[in-house]
Amino acid sequence: MNYSRLLKVSIFATGLSGIVAEYVLATMASYFLGDSVFQWTIILSLMLFSMGLGSRFSKKIGTKLIEYYIGLELILSLITSFSVLLIYTIMPYTASVDIIIYVLSCFVGFLIGMEIPLVTRINQEYEELKTNISGMMENDYYGSLVGGLFFAFIGIRFLGLTYTPFVVGGINLVVALIVFFGFKGIILEKKKLLISSSVVVALFVAGMSFSKPIVEYGNQSQFNEKVVFSKQTPYQQITITEWHGKHQLYLNQGKQLSTFDEWLYHEPLVHPVMSLTKGKVDVLVMGAGDGCAVRELLKYDRVSTITLVDLDSVMTSIAKNHPIFKKLNNDALLSKKVRVVNADAFHYLETTDQFYDVIIADFPDPRSLEINKLYTYEFYKLCSHRLRNKGAFVTQSTSPYYTTHTFRCIEKTLEKAGFNTLAMHNHVYSFGEWSWVIGSKHFSSDQLKEKVSSAEIDHIEDLKWMTHDALKLLTSFGKDLVDVDTSKLQVNTVHNPTGYKYYEKGDWSYEF
Template sequence: MTPATAPRGAEVWLLLATFLVAAAGLTYELLAATASSYLLGDSVRQFSLVIGVYLAAMGLGAWASRFVAAPVAGFVWIQIALGLIGGFMAPMLFASYAFAGVVQGPLYLLLILTGALSGMEIPLIARVLKDIGAPVFRFENVLSVDYVGALVASVAFPLLIVPQLGLMTGSLAVGLMNLAVAGFSLWLFRGWLGRGIVITWALSLVLTLGGLVQAERMVSVTESALYDDSVIYSAASPYQHITLTRFRDRTRLFLDASVQFDSQDEYRYHEMLVQPAMALAPRRNRILILGGGDGLAAREVLRHADVEQVTLVDLDPMVTQLFQTNADLVALNHGALNDPRLRVLNQDAWQFVEHDTTAFDLIIVDLPDPKSVSLSRLYSQEFYALTAERLSAQGIMVVQSGSPLFARQAYWSVVHTLAATRNPVVPGAGLSVLPYHVYIPSFGEWGFTLVTFHPLASRPPTFPDGLRYASAATWQASQVFAPDMADLPAAVNQLETQPLLGYYNDGWDAWFN
């Protein structure tokens, strides 16, 4: 190709194509990292590995681009390949996990292929611009457009793609963008490209459009294989993927594929989380619940007529809205989230306890397990110090602390962290802690920690009528730990080091991986 025969507008199109392919490439990287975090947990590890492998593959692709003899044809072929491989990345990963129980092998194969192809794009575009004699061609201009495209993708991914499209549809939509780039390039450079590449592009376009049309069906089929029961609700929020399943009258909630409750036995968990603290609290007029967006802990709190005000702080508005409006879920939580005594605040728990100045008689910390850095920080000494400042002088706090059996060292790390946290009422002392546990059939052994400023007086608690599990007898039994769950050395969880995350992942991996 010579400057004289270059299509009109080729330079402008190639710079626009640079923007589009950069946005697509970063989106594939984020899709892979997010999908692996959903399916494998430990978001820091997954994002770190995905980014590292993807960038290395891009470097390999950039090096390999020198062997492409015809840069225009090579660029179009790469767009077609990315449209298929990148576009179908999320469907393939979820299908592999659902039907074969395998994620890491397909994930890294797709990452290497997608990264290598993406790495070839910019060098080939630069060669085409140079070949067509772009009047003011400078390689840094191409890189600038590339970086802007990556910025747009990084903003669009959490704000638009995940909440509005979901991972599967989003993946296919971005694949369609690569195919659109290929299609316009085919038309613009039609004099230099053969019929075979046009036919391949057309078939790829039909396949991807068919995937988009069938995306919802693919989600349904994959989730049916992924979950034992029928999926009755599935949606992606900016924070997590929310799934509800049902078998007969049994409902289960999953967040990022991890079960949060089973309606058949959730009462054991929520009664033991809430009722001992409610029974032992000298006052219970003003209650704070951190987490618990399903309203089940609030249901237990609102059994007590002397409760005047409950503040529930949960990050995800999609969860709280679901449990405020869905008739079956409202029946499960007894309409707790619609009770006039309760107000819902959708914000980060750390931000709330850092800035709110209310003194609460009881604080219930019902947060998801510390399986990522963003969650582990909410089990840190620094977070507990802030939370303790929100307790009244005679207040009680109870903390969901994980399994003392499946993640034993993680559980005792939470207990030790609370015990080492500064006591704002007794200078120089730590908080007083009382660990206890309960057996929940759908979870196994599960542990909690009761926290006060002074050691609790030895008195039997009085529980309200109508409970199905919690009683004075089960409360006493819950404080006895078998030898395989007993206390053992575990480091305090601090923001700087966060050993809890390692304890948690190691414990669960030892049992289930």
């Protein structure tokens, strides 16, 4: 048997499984802790550091290298397979999920760091040093590439975080068994390794069998309401809960709407900005994959087309097909006027050649760098380029009281991008005080306030909250809860993400 080739194949496989194991933990950290750039940076940095520690520790192993290598793969098989289940199991009993994820990352990294030194030392019996070192590193790197491709195109999309860890752990288990039987003739601890392998196989099968209910249990523990739907997509965790007959939508544990009062949000989002236009209009809606903003737009016969751009096809599919949302949005996304585009909004604006009379930006709060770019000067300039001269723009702009710096930063950034602005606010019971900012290249700020306050809304059917008096209140603000010197606020840009920084610092007393 070609022992050297067998060892290189094993390193290729462990390179694949190792990188995927860390991607799984980084994704878990992003979902539960937020700020994916920070979490991926920390997880991968801890992994690489721990790999160095593992590599250093491996020199303490002087004999029975093959036996230790097989044992190492068996341990990795268990740790990687059960990492997500462990997190979900412990989650209901601790608030320190971050510590658990970071410790697991360090442990996995430490074990991975021992692999190449051990296998290289085993292989020195069969190859000279220069071929041995380059061959091992080469196969490890190739395996990492395949692992990355697997995670991006198969694991996260089709297997999710429930079953991808078991695929990864299964690879480690297979490596252990192949090496065991390949080197069986020279292994001294056959009986111990065979028993250990049998135990790991049994645990592996049991874990696969009980993984789904454990994940469901852990997911339910994160919410006070009953979870009636949960789906992990390549971009986010989508959860729908039910409480007293009302439903709530969460993205990565951040509440997006409640059927109890969502119109208190969506009516101010849509109708004031629509009042600034006349005649037939083409509308671009970005975000708002739940379909509620589109529902409000379809109350206007003069709306010719609606282009809905949402990154996540699963979210728009839920809006189209899930009974709760079909009823909530009145089958809005099935209208012939509506075209759904599943794409990044920033990229869409960069590449489209379409112009619009109304542009609505309804994104989650800028709690991460990825979302923050949708509140930047560069993004608003793109919106300006795609907006017809007499058109109108509106964006949700977080809470004016609990995230005052971010709210004022969004307003200032829009002004920097060439818009005259009008801030609005309303009390949404599920969220507290909330805000939107309208932008116009045609009307002055005073004109915007006058037109919105006196908008004709009698012709709009099925308004649940908005009245003429309410329109006047939308644009009336008292003093900010937090004193903000807007002259010192920095404009939010891609390269200087101040909106994200202000939001991260926060002015709130609780998290939305």
